[in-house]
Amino acid sequence: MDYPKLKSIIEGLLFMAGDEGLNKRQLADILELDADLAADLVYDLHRDLAREQRGVQVAEVAGAYRMTTNPDHAAYFERMAYTPTRSQLSQAALETLSIVAYRQPITRIDIEEIRGVKSDRAIQSLVSKDLIEEVGRAEAIGRPILYGTTKSFLDYFGLPNIKALPEPKQVDIDEALEEQTQMLFERLGERQTTIDEFIPVNGDKED
Known part of the structure; x- marks a missing residue:
């Protein structure tokens, strides 16, 4: 299983979902994966973005994952x-x-x-x-x-x-x-x- 590719797909899906985001069950259905595995991939993506000090991050709001801006750059x-x-x-x-x-x-x-x-x-x-x-x-x-x-x-x-x-x-x-x-x-x-x-x-x- 190509995990880097799956994380890249998840990043794109969350970007497309906008403010409404996607929960782990929705991601699992789209990717045809186990829901827990989908959640693990989201967590890995979150860590990747933080480690690379990217301008965006993955946030969980009301049970849904969203792509949001990095709060450290809020002033800009x-x-x-x-x-x-x-x-x-x-x-x-x-x-x-x-x-x-x-x-x-x-x-x-x-x-x-x-x-x-x-x-x-x-x-x-x-x-x-x-x-x-x-x-x-x-x-x-x-x-x-x-x-x-x-x-x-x-x-x-x-x-x-x-x-x-x-x-x-x-x-x-x-x-x-x-x-x-x-x-x-x-x-x-x-x-x-x-x-x-x-x-x-x-x-x-x-x-």
Whole structure:
């Protein structure tokens, strides 16, 4: 059995799984291995990453394994997240944000079904900017994370509450998504604001 290859596959699987991660039973089913062996391989991968002082690590959260950033480098990650060049929202992030705003609480899988593409990076970007956050877990297999908007989202778009979002006229889901995204974009233009105006550079959030 090629253990280095299996660990490499696990690393890729955990990266693809994103924040939801995979538990040892899920890994075992995918790799067609014993669950305990899958767990041992994850532990070996964790030690490999730590020994090589990599920028990522394997963490176990609520029984699932996730790829996370190395906490020793947190200051640099925060610096990247809150620099002015990172404060603007990409089209993908804005589209993802509109889905969360109008359909919250919502899982990553549901977001991707609506967009038709993977959205891990857009979701991570929005979380790092404190525009969306984990608000619970869905009552479904694997208990996927539910996302919702934050107080910073309301500040960012100048909204008193989530009910103040402009209502789309379209009924068709694809047309509604396009309209919702455009309305958020226009709202953003009206505000003429960036995240740096209400999130200090050190990453501490205002009360």
